[in-house]
Amino acid sequence: MNKTLSNKEEMIRLVEDYLGEDHDREVVKEIRQYMDECPECRIYIDSVKDTIKLYRVTQFESSIPDDVSDRLFKKLNLNREA
Amino acid sequence: MNSVNTDQTEAELIRRAKAGDGKAMSALVDSHSARIYTLALRLMNNREDAEDVLQETFMIMLEKLDTFSERSSLYTWLYRIATNVALGKHRQKKYVDNYISVHDPDFEHIRGFDIQDWPDHLEEKIDEQEFRECLSKAMSMLPENYREVFILRDLENLSTRETAKLLKITEANTKVRLMRARLFLRDQLANHFKCIKGIS
Known part of the structure; x- marks a missing residue:
């Protein structure tokens, strides 16, 4: 029978375990096995991973408005190259 | 142009x-x-303070560039300066968490675990104005001491050790x-998806 995500404490532990760091091979194996037996956990973890990914995608769109850039160069007393 | x-x-x-x-110098700033x-x-969550951080960061660059040892990239050096300037402003202003607190250990405010598959092709939603506003609003609701860690670890890809050192926490x-x-x-995005489920 499949496991289910039964309470908040389990949700928090799951995220800590799965998205944490410094796991040795045995722990990773144990987590993967747990996830295989708990489809809800897999969906939940995937949604947390998606959240991070979405913010990363938007992060790459670095831009600076022209007026902000103009004031920066003025403040630095530098000429902006054409 | 290749990276070399x-x-x-x-x-x-x-x-x-x-x-x-x-x-x-102008080319480097540009x-x-x-x-930055x-x-x-x-980090600052508003344009006015962000512009102050930007200007102070590059003022420091102008003043201290001769001390830059080039052991790291210039961007790494600059974002460390920018982060320190931003954190200093947070401390000065003693920003108060006006929004939902995430300090409580029980996480009562997190409605928790709506277990549902999220919409497919999420990346395509990035172009939707409503969705971008949702991302931005969720981030703005996060108190800055949590936002700082998320930005440095998950978006800027700093290690836990580097992040802790910058923020002066364990x-x-x-x-x-x-x-x-x-x-x-x-949790914030899950609520958003629930709202738009009927139209997506």
């Missing part, structure tokens, strides 16, 4: 800027200002804040 040439070009610009070449402004905007605390920030943001 880019690195060589930047190294040359740094050498010239250190020697007092204004054009080289090539890094957008990323984006970082500042995320590595354990960094991990807890990161986990809570991720859960909080995930």
